[in-house]
Amino acid sequence: RWLAGFEMRRRARGIDIRVEETLSLTFEAPAGPFTLTAKADRIELSSTGAAVLDFKTGQIPSAKQLKTGFSPQLTLTGAILAEAGSKTSGPVEPEELTYVRVVGRKVPGEAKTMAEGAEAAHLSEAALAGLKARVARFDSERTPxxxxxxxxxxxxxxxxxxxxxxxxxxxxxxxxxxxx
Structure with missing residues (x-):
């Protein structure tokens, strides 16, 4: 019931839902082109941007882990959407980064939005900048x-x-x- 209610609320917004869509972005790095790929659990495209959702049966990463880059799945997926888009959408601004925990127990599930609006776009941009810096650092033979x-x-x-x-x-x- 919880999941059915969640779906009804989400779909009422008039969104285009993409499930397990593979996205990719290639950028130049010191040792040559680097390709970042992501397989998003769910992307919801609206007239204003995209929501990136990751479904979990276990623990949801903390906001601190997301913001410091220790849990980059949502932010890097958002960055790929902003830079390259999907195969059918073209670039689209990430406007929501959300974890959905589905467990079916006493508390059947929870949706935890980690960032919305400009913050979602900013965190996605920062995650991509951080990845590019790490790729450049590790392209150096001197980096252990x-x-x-x-x-x-x-x-x-x-x-x-x-x-x-x-x-x-x-x-x-x-x-x-x-x-x-």
């Missing part, structure tokens, strides 16, 4: 690839490549190889 950049978001098991970086060996033992 760190295994634990943000350990607070890694969970209990660490990264997929910790064994290659010998993270646990250095983390537990410390110091340099052969040092006691």
């Amino acid at each position: 690839y760190l295994s634990w950049v943000a350990p607070q978001f890694m969970g209990n098991f660490g990264g997929n490549y910790d064994h290659l970086a010998r993270v646990w060996e250095w983390h537990v033992v410390g110091g340099e190889e052969g040092e006691t």
